[in-house]
């Protein structure tokens with residue numbers, strides 16, 4: 001009987017459930033918007049149960065054996081209770097996960113921070129197979145990371161290790177981070193959610209006359225619009241992306257000296273959809289205190305976190 005994992009990716013925007021084989025084949029996949037309305041986080045728990053039930057039914061009809069359920073989630077997590085707690089990205093104080101799913105399905109249930117499981121997924125399904133020291137970095141609505149050091153998955157006190165988006169990388173602009181706990185954090189400049197704010201701040205710092213620009217800065221609401229202007233070779237935007245590249249390089253320089261990786265794997269929507277403005281823009285600013293690791297973009301693309309969830313089931317980390 002073929003073994004398949006129930007893999008769940010619980011993001012702030014989307015909730016995805018998939019059936020993934022040990023060889024890395026996605027057999028079935030369901031995607032919905034993450035529920036945001038209701039009295040408590042149980043609306044998310046209940047939705048997870050309904051979707052998992054659906055996919056388990058499908059697996060049973062096809063005679064697959066299910067060794068467990070892997071969930072990768074936005075944080076922060078309370079690992080001991082198996083819950084998401086006080087996440088800034090969803091409107092509920094807590095979302096119980098492990099206990100209700102175990103009770104319902106009588107299967108092993110694994111819950112990890114999404115970037116922690118993404119790096120585990122790279123190790124088993126992606127380009128990390130040959131390496132013992134691997135870093136995964138996502139640049140999407142936020143910035144996060146996962147680390148395998150000497151073949152060991154770094155986990156931290158409550159499963160929140162490697163929150164590299166909150167590395168301090170700047171004192172020049174000194175912007176307050178979305179976490180509200182500090183200034184100059186990487187995520188506050190280079191993430192999808194924060195790039196438009198940094199763009200406006202940076203333009204002002206250039207002392208330009210805004211009426212001379214070919215676009216209206218008031219209209220820029222998303223990082224997607226910034227990259228669209230870059231594709232039109234808008235000079236001032238390309239200059240801005242150079243500054244973003246410098247700050248990304250500062251973040252990655254910190255990652256390199258903190259974890260001494262053999263390979264850094266990049267993912268997340270900002271990286272996946274704007275490749276031409278990412279690697280080439282930060283490469284010139286790498287400091288080579290240590291020999292540079294290999295730096296690549298994830299071959300698992302948007303499914304990296306789902307593969308991470310499946311890898312938790314097939315190869316549970318210690």
Ligand SMILES: [Zn+2]
Pocket residue numbers: 165166177178179180181182185187
């Ligand atoms: Zn922060």
